Amino acid sequence: MRYIDLDELSLPDGWSAKAEAAAQAVQGGADPEDYSEVWRDLKHELSALFPEKKCWYCESPVDRADNAVDHFRPKGRVSDALNPHAGYQWLAFEWRNYRYACTFCNSRRKDVLHGTAGGKADRFPLLDESRRLYGPGPLDQEAPKLLDPCELNDWELIGCKQENGKPCPATDDPVDHMRAMESIEVYHLDYEPTCKQRHRAAVQLMADVELGKRLFANPEMKNEFKTVARKIRRAIERKSPFSGDMIYLLKGQRAADHPWIQKLIEA
Ligand SMILES: [Zn+2]
Incomplete structure (x- = not known):
């Protein structure tokens, strides 16, 4: 993982107006998926923020799969939430919530052969579940467990073992250690291939x-x-x-x- 500066994102002409219209439709009860072209329209611009169109979570070259725009805070349901959570729908069209990810990091998959499973999908665990947002509010109220490539120092908390390439925490701090372990599982960074x-x-x-x-x-x-x-x-x-x-x-x-x-x- 490396740091990605989202502020460098350049929005195509007219994108903000389209995003605004989609956000209003979703506020009125529409399904965010019906407006998926809004975030898909940013795929190219997002991929351009990191060389070789690498996945922001695992840094794999993209040739292994089609990459996609991931919503860091899931737009659908959130399986980690204590109470039923319909997803951070109000962030579905917010570009700061987008991460460019490979399908292995982004979608739930099981590797039966090697006994690993992962993929972010509807996962978004927090350090303190009681501070979870269920509607629009200040995002810094939440402390995500997942390491975020768009946070300045998160990328340094993870590394790999020299002897087998398996991912490992790169910190002695107990909380950061736990965050790294959780990220390895959720992003499926230990996928054998x-x-x-x-x-x-x-x-x-x-x-x-x-x-x-x-x-x-x-x-x-x-x-x-x-x-x-x-x-x-x-x-x-x-x-x-x-x-x-x-x-x-x-x-x-x-x-x-x-x-x-x-x-x-x-x-
Ligand atoms: Zn990946």
Whole structure:
């Protein structure tokens, strides 16, 4: 996961008026799904906020599935709510509630073969259920459990294991740890085929870091070192698959006698 700045979203001409009309129709009792073209119309603009049209939750390249506009606060029912919740319908046409997601993160799926299940669908758990909104109100009243790519620091709370590419919390804070665990389950980040892809990236990164460390220690290999350092830098750039996880793994490799690693992370 990486931070996505939603304020960079550029709305097409006429979109706001269409969204406003749809919101009024839904207020009058219409089904938000009847106006789904309103959020679908923003798919391209949303996908453009993150390179390679990657999923905002899992950073997978999109070739595995059709991506969609996810409502961070579900527009339909909310299965985590203590009382019956018809969904955050009043946010169905609010662009700040949109996230660009792959179908694996977005829709409920079971991977029977590997014993995992996930997909956001109607999930939206809160840290304190008693503060849930059931109608329009200040959103900061709610503290979502799910890590949000559009929050400045949430993306850093999750990483992956070097040995198998499985996602893991990247924090010792008990609350953030729990949020990361919940997000792994709800976004189905432990979907086995995704773990395999992530693992492949991790293996390559670690091999490059090992080589970089060896070359760094040898003054005669300066040019070779620079080539490897550039390659490592590319692996943590926003356009690379699982770049947030690669940053997490690279952070684990920092050492006093290898200051170049920290410099690459900051570059
Ligand atoms: Zn995804």
